[in-house]
Amino acid sequence: MDRFDRTERWLHWANATLVGVLVFTGAVLYSGELSSILGRRAFFKEIHVIAGLCLPVPFLLALPGRRGRGLRRDLGVLNRFSADDVRWLRSRGGDRTVRLGKFNPGQKLNTAFVGAALVTMLATGLVLRFFNPFPLAWRTGATFIHDWTALGLALAITGHVWLAVSDPDALGGMVSGTVPAGWARRKRPRWYEEQQGPAVSEEPAGSAVPGP
Amino acid sequence: MPIVESMDGTPIGRRVFLGLAAFGVSGIVWGSKAAGLMEHLLGPIAVKDGSGLLGLLPTGRFRIYSVTGNLPDRAPGNWRLEVGGLAGMPYSIGFDELLGLPAVELTKDFQCVTGWRVPQVRWKGVRLADVIDQAVPQAGAAAVEFESFDGAYTETLTLEQARRGDVIVAYELDGKPISSAHGGPVRLYVAPMYGYKSLKWLQRITLVAQPRPGYWEQQGYDVDAWIGRSNGRSDTPA
Numbered sequence: 001m002d003r004f005d006r007t008e009r010w011l012h013w014a015n016a017t018l019v020g021v022l023v024f025t026g027a028v029l030y031s032g033e034l035s036s037i038l039g040r041r042a043f044f045k046e047i048h049v050i051a052g053l054c055l056p057v058p059f060l061l062a063l064p065g066r067r068g069r070g071l072r073r074d075l076g077v078l079n080r081f082s083a084d085d086v087r088w089l090r091s092r093g094g095d096r097t098v099r100l101g102k103f104n105p106g107q108k109l110n111t112a113f114v115g116a117a118l119v120t121m122l123a124t125g126l127v128l129r130f131f132n133p134f135p136l137a138w139r140t141g142a143t144f145i146h147d148w149t150a151l152g153l154a155l156a157i158t159g160h161v162w163l164a165v166s167d168p169d170a171l172g173g174m175v176s177g178t179v180p181a182g183w184a185r186r187k188r189p190r191w192y193e194e195q196q197g198p199a200v201s202e203e204p205a206g207s208a209v210p211g212p
Numbered sequence: 213m214p215i216v217e218s219m220d221g222t223p224i225g226r227r228v229f230l231g232l233a234a235f236g237v238s239g240i241v242w243g244s245k246a247a248g249l250m251e252h253l254l255g256p257i258a259v260k261d262g263s264g265l266l267g268l269l270p271t272g273r274f275r276i277y278s279v280t281g282n283l284p285d286r287a288p289g290n291w292r293l294e295v296g297g298l299a300g301m302p303y304s305i306g307f308d309e310l311l312g313l314p315a316v317e318l319t320k321d322f323q324c325v326t327g328w329r330v331p332q333v334r335w336k337g338v339r340l341a342d343v344i345d346q347a348v349p350q351a352g353a354a355a356v357e358f359e360s361f362d363g364a365y366t367e368t369l370t371l372e373q374a375r376r377g378d379v380i381v382a383y384e385l386d387g388k389p390i391s392s393a394h395g396g397p398v399r400l401y402v403a404p405m406y407g408y409k410s411l412k413w414l415q416r417i418t419l420v421a422q423p424r425p426g427y428w429e430q431q432g433y434d435v436d437a438w439i440g441r442s443n444g445r446s447d448t449p450a
Contacts, residue, residue: 029276042283080221112228120236127240132431134240136443140327141243143275144250149236 001184001195003102003173005070007062012174014058019118021051023157026150052125055118077102078111084190102191110156117153120145247327248447274322274330276393279427284362284413288389288397293343293381297357297418300348307383307397313338316380318403321450323439325406329447335401337382341375343417353419358400358426361415368423368435369402369409378403381414403450405437 004012025048062068081089085105088098093106103111127134127142134142164171169183184192239246278284288307296302316339322330344356349371356374358367373379382401383390390396395412402409408428429435434442439449 042278079223079225081224082221085221108225109228112225113232115229116232116236119233120239123237124240136326137244138240140247141240141245143326143328144243144247145236145239 001179001181003179004177007067008071009174009177011058011062018051018055049129055122078108081105099190100188102188114156117149120149244327275328279365280362283392285392286361291397294416295347297420298350298353299419300350302347310338318378320403323406323447323450325408325443334386335382336384337380340379340381343381344374349419352421355420355423357418357420357423358411358414359416360411360413362413365411365427367409367411367426406439408433409437
């Protein structure tokens with residue numbers, strides 16, 4: 001079953017690459033030990049700044065026009081929390097009677113958090129890099145926010161990667177763009193039905209569903 | 213073809229996103245207050261923490277700044293300090309000779325004017341007073357200019373400030389040689405003032421009658437940078 005179109009996958013991996021570079025170079029700049037092993041601090045700082053400035057570019061390329069339709073639709077889906085989503089959150093994902101749509105509420109919250117964190121990192125990073133026009137206290141504030149947000153972001157990314165690796169079918173959705181129908185029916189029943197039309201969901205499990 | 217997923221449900225995601233982003237970005241303005249509070253709360257714990265885990269948290273740690281955009285690097289063997297200007301006996305001294313002079317140790321908080329504070333940093337070096345007096349300042353000398361071998365960073369102290377016991381020419385930080393990132397092999401450590409006065413990558417000391425403003429002073433920072441009594445800040449003295 002089609003899950004993510006070409007634009008969405010491209011955006012995901014372009015952004016992941018940039019964030020990966022930012023996390024690595026950021027860790028080097030942040031950690032005294034890593035810096036002293038690797039040296040070349042100025043080089044890592046340069047890379048960090050360039051990657052940071054590039055951060056909005058994939059979004060700006062992916063969002064507009066026809067090619068961004070799937071992405072914009074999915075953002076709309078990520079925005080909305082159904083009654084089932086709220087029950088899922090209340091039960092911390094334990095309620096088996098919940099019928100989830102394309103994304104689980106954890107993914108929705110993660111999107112909101114990571115998105116906000118990236119905006120925050122970019123804004124505070126700009127103040128840190130181009131500090132001259134700003135009052136001294138802003139530089140202090142930006143340092144503080146940049147550091148703690150980085151920590152939160154690192155935790156969110158770790159969780160995201162961990163969950164993706166422990167569910168290869170879901171990960172495959174972001175790699176090839178498709179997921180097995182069985183996965184969709186089990187994990188995202190409401191999305192599965194919407195994709196197949198209600199008639200298909202009445203059929204017995206498995207084989208009736210055509211491949212991508 | 214797939215039908216678009218029904219758009220029911222409450223639009224929470226965008227609100228969470230916008231709320232968090234506004235919170236984070238506005239932190240540029242309120243973050244300095246929160247940072248002060250955090251250093252105050254976590255600083256003392258981080259010092260006693262044996263696991264080193266708290267050392268990973270963004271509190272009580274050095275941030276590395278350089279004014280030229282790269283880190284100047286000089287091996288101790290190639291390093292020399294020139295002491296001159298209004299001096300009866302200008303001289304220069306190598307790294308090993310500096311280590312031969314009477315050493316002093318200072319353990320104090322390192323306070324940056326941008327707000328961060330590293331608790332209980334151990335410095336070892338030579339009193340700046342000794343280094344200056346060896347050059348025999350002339351009667352007209354009233355201040356001292358410092359130059360870094362990065363070619364840009366300069367600082368100044370009055371002669372009176374330079375002769376304080378808690379102002380040293382440092383070559384050890386927390387029991388180790390000072391790394392290039394921290395301003396090594398030899399830097400200034402001016403304990404009672406904000407970090408920018410503690411010039412990194414020291415290579416020249418010049419006795420003068422009237423000092424030219426240093427690098428950060430030209431950016432608008434106070435010349436007399438007493439911790440808690442300058443730059444509009446109210447930190448506890450180190």
